[in-house]
Amino acid sequence: MTETESKARVAKFHIGQVVKHRIFPFRGVIFDIDPVFNNTEEWWLSIPAEVRPRKDQPFYHLYAENAETEYVAYVSEQNLLADTSPEPIRHPQVREMFVRIEGGAYRPRDLRVN
Template identity: 75%
Template sequence: MKSRQAKFTIGQVVKHRIFPFRGVIFDVDPEFANTEEWWLAIPEDMRPRKDQPFYHLFAENEENEYIAYVSEQNLLPDESGRPLRHPQIEEMFEPGMDGQFAVKRNAMMN
């Protein structure tokens, strides 16, 4: 399997293609790097390919904030401009340009 270059970047606001959540990318794996148990818990007809980038998100839906692990094929840029409320965003990021986020300098040292 040959991994591809990531389409999205750290600090970018994205939304899920199918499910109603959005978030900020805080890490990228060049290809699947979670457990087989996690992988097999996804219904087979919805399981994404492993040979693509996977993104760690500070994610939120209407009710909750959480950490999500999402394949590139299931993400789209979120250009809504709506604010995000996930509490960990402000620990790592500061507002950047074009509605995206920039990593705080001191966050890189922690």
């Protein structure tokens, strides 16, 4: 086990949960979780140093949206909050991958092929 892996924490959020960014005006549904940073160094360095997240925390892949568009986002745990809005997520891939459940969260669709 590497030093980074030993520092990895249990994820605070889960797949299918609706979250919002702590600073920027977007929200989304989590579709994958990395226990620690797993993107390029170039991507990480492109974030301004004053808001650059630590690498030793979970990072979340989101089907995200803002007022103008839908996209895929990669966000550190420290920059996410649970979203309690009753509004469904409009990102088209959410309907392909998830079913909305009571409380506004989503569960993965049964994607098994017979």
